Amino acid sequence: MKRILVIGAGFAGLWSALSAARKLDELHRTDEAEVAIVNPAPYHSVRVRNYEQPLDPTLVQLDTVLGPAGVRLIQAKATDIDSTARRVSIAHDGSTKTLDYDRLILAAGSVLVRPPIPGLERFSFDVDTYAGACKLQAHLLTLPALPDTPGRYTAVVIGAGLTGIELAAELPARLREIVADCDRGKVRVVLADRSTTIAQSMGGAQQVIENALTSLAVEMRPGVSLASLDAQSVTLAHGDETERIEAATVVWCGGMHANALAAQLPVTLDPLGRVPVDAFLRAEGVPGVFAAGDCARILIDGTRPSVMSCQHGRPMGRYAGNNAVSDLFGDEMLPLSIDWYTTICDLGPWGAVYTEGWDRRLVSEGETAKATKRTINGERIYPPKTGLREDIFRAAAPVVQTPPSTQRLDKR
Ligand SMILES: Cc1cc2nc3c(=O)[nH]c(=O)nc-3n(C[C@H](O)[C@H](O)[C@H](O)COP(=O)(O)OP(=O)(O)OC[C@H]3O[C@@H](n4cnc5c(N)ncnc54)[C@H](O)[C@@H]3O)c2cc1C
Structure with missing residues (x-):
């Protein structure tokens, strides 16, 4: 069995793994390769909601999503990446072991500076x-x-x-x-x-x-x-x-820096500690390695660097997973390019504010923008809650979503 190994089950890692499983299924190669994901916790944390209360709804048990998709969860922390030997060391409860990979997707996220x-x-x-x-x-x-x-x-x-x-x-x-x-x-x-x-x-x-x-x-x-x-x-x-x-x-709340694992790859990191990746999410100059989310830097529209965000992390994951499998089996890889950028900032009981474009033009505010933020935080960024394989694979397809919809100020 070949192995596509994903490190991290945040936004980028979860969607990488699901997308890789979807592509294996599409190519009818599920008996030739497995998708495995290494994450310290048995849950996916919807990290963007950590300012909220209560926090229970922010956790998604990984087995409810990975199980139907046929992805193997390895509950452990990745400690070392040997990109020459194509091997990752992992640790859990005092024991360590190594995992070989054919394609690696680094999606270990970021940490507070x-x-x-x-x-x-x-x-x-x-x-x-x-x-x-x-x-x-x-x-x-x-x-x-x-x-x-x-x-x-x-x-x-x-x-x-x-x-x-x-x-x-x-x-x-x-x-x-x-x-x-x-x-x-x-x-x-x-x-x-x-x-x-x-x-x-x-x-x-x-x-x-x-x-x-x-x-x-x-x-x-x-x-x-x-x-x-x-x-x-x-x-x-x-x-x-x-x-x-x-x-x-x-x-x-002093800002984020890419996970230290990024520094183990033989690449020049950007000032945020991120691995430079090409449009296909391949780590530049490291064969067999892809990276997505906060620990990777892609020119998201061909010109601007991606932002550490779930807005970019989720599509980066979908394309990284798809392309890792395509690369492994000689199928055509897909370039990621997103030509829109939005910011939706929650403002507590006051409401929220929604802007579009890199210059952040005001689109909506107050209760209108809050309704959009609720949809994003409660639905849009979650994997399907049905637990059905076909729903999960549909959501994991390498396509760029349209921007979140909101009632525009200029249309009222
Ligand atoms: C309070 C808050 C609000 C935010 N609001 C927004 C917002 O409104 N919109 C937006 O787009 N972004 C927002 N962000 C940013 C967003 O949360 C991150 O950009 C996003 O989580 C990045 O996704 P990721 O998958 O790269 O990393 P993460 O979500 O951090 O996931 C990384 C995963 O890797 C795992 N991991 C780490 N180290 C290892 C290891 N050694 N071995 C194995 N696994 C490992 C972690 O446990 C985690 O599961 C917010 C962040 C915070 C903290």
């Missing part, structure tokens, strides 16, 4: 992973039992990229739900970022985001950087000036 800021490692929370998001929520639930200090119900979110904005917009309501009625007025949420305005890169959505955060009573601190933090406070710096905010909760 953690610069060496005093106190960051020890005292900050994050929503980068399911575990991180659970830990944050568990901490918030302990707040009412803590001594009544000034910062008990203050949460400071550092980093006003999409993740930080989405979390900051949720936190006032989440905190108010946790605290006693008489303490609701003590809830305070601050969103800090080093750029000169909050949501600076959000084009036509920038003002919408500021308005939404203002109406949600989120305090904005642009132009500052995180200097240090401890269990009770955070210190923000602006040039020589510093501001100390008493806060029992500090959440770090």
